Structures are given as structure tokens and as C-alpha cells.
Amino acid sequence: MPDHDNGCGAAVAEMTASTELAKDFTLFQIEESLVLLAESAEEEGLTPEIERALTVYLEGAAEKRDRVADFIHFCEGMAELAKAEGKRLQARQKHFEATAERVSAMVLRVLDYLGVKKLEGRTNTLKKRKCPPSVKIIDDTKVPAEFKHITVTLPLPQWQELLAGSGEEFRKAVLSSIRKAGDNGGVGGNQAGAEP
Helix, strand or coil, rough: CCCCCCCCHHHHHHHHHHHHHHHCHHHHHHHHHHHHHHHHHHHHHHHHHHHHHHHHHHHHHHHHHHHHHHHHHHHHHCCCCCHHHHHHHHHHHHHHHHHHHHHHHHHHHHHHHCCEEEEEEECCEEEEECCCCCCCCCCCCCHHHHHHHCCCCCCCCHHHHHCCCCCCHHHHHHHCCCCCCCCCCECCCCEEECCC
């Protein structure tokens, strides 16, 4: 049997080399090599070695580009799934929060109906507890300025410059009036709570 394959063996070898190239090198490395090979072809002429290398790198580049695009699509799909899962979890959170509020309100009604302050279980106690202080403002314009607070967000260097340019007394007053997140004033009512 004659030992010729009409160039099929060389084509298979080039495809294998292209696949290995796409697997082993980054997109940047392959694209940079293509540029260098093209420059070599311009300077030295298109030799058979440069032509074979160009063929392998062009095939490898096409495969690598597809792999990179497929990976980007995969990441985008996973991000969409995570976004949908986040929405589902938020809806689940709201459902449980609403259920807890509804059951807590029912416990308050039971405590009020029975005229007791608490109900003891084996491992938990149901009782009224004070709500965190809160106030509902109906007309913001009627609240005196000394009871209003603002939140200012500045880059640290501007904040430091602002303080450095102020008098010592004013600086101390500003620094002493800074409140941390979560501070609030006002009055509140009762809520039901379960304690272990």
C-alpha cells in the first residue's frame, strides 16, 4: 500500500497543534505571536516554516477566541442565574419577615386578651418588649433645625482640609456631634419577642 495521505496527515497535525496552542497559551500570547509572525513574513518573505506557523497560529487564535467568548458567555449566564437567585432569596426573606410580623402581632393580641405580660414555653418565652425608639415625621418643615441631621460623604482629604481650616472650637463641636450609623432618637411602642 502506498504511503501517501493526500496531505491529510499534515492537516491533522496542524489541527492538533492549533488545539494544543489554544489550550496552552493565553489569547494575548497567541495574538502577539501572530503579529510577530506577520512581521517576520514581511521582513524575510513567506518561507514554508513561517507559512506553517502562521496557519497553526491562525487556527489556534480562532479556537482561542471562541473559547474566550464561550467563557464570557458562561460567566454572564452564571451572573444572570445568581441575579435570579438573589431575587428569589429576597422574596423568600420578605415572606418570612412578613410571616414573623403577622405571628408577632397575633402574640401581642393573645397577651393583651389574656392580660398577661408573658407566656412561658419549655425553651422560649413569649412577651412584650419595647420597640426601638422611632418617630414618624409628617411635616418635615415643622421640625426645628436642631433636631435635624444630615449625612455628608466627602473624600477623606477634603474632610481633613475642612477640619484643618476651621477654628478649634468649631472643629471640636463638629467632631463631638458625629453620630454612628444606627443612632436614632424618638419613642416607640411594643412588639412581641421570643427569647430562648
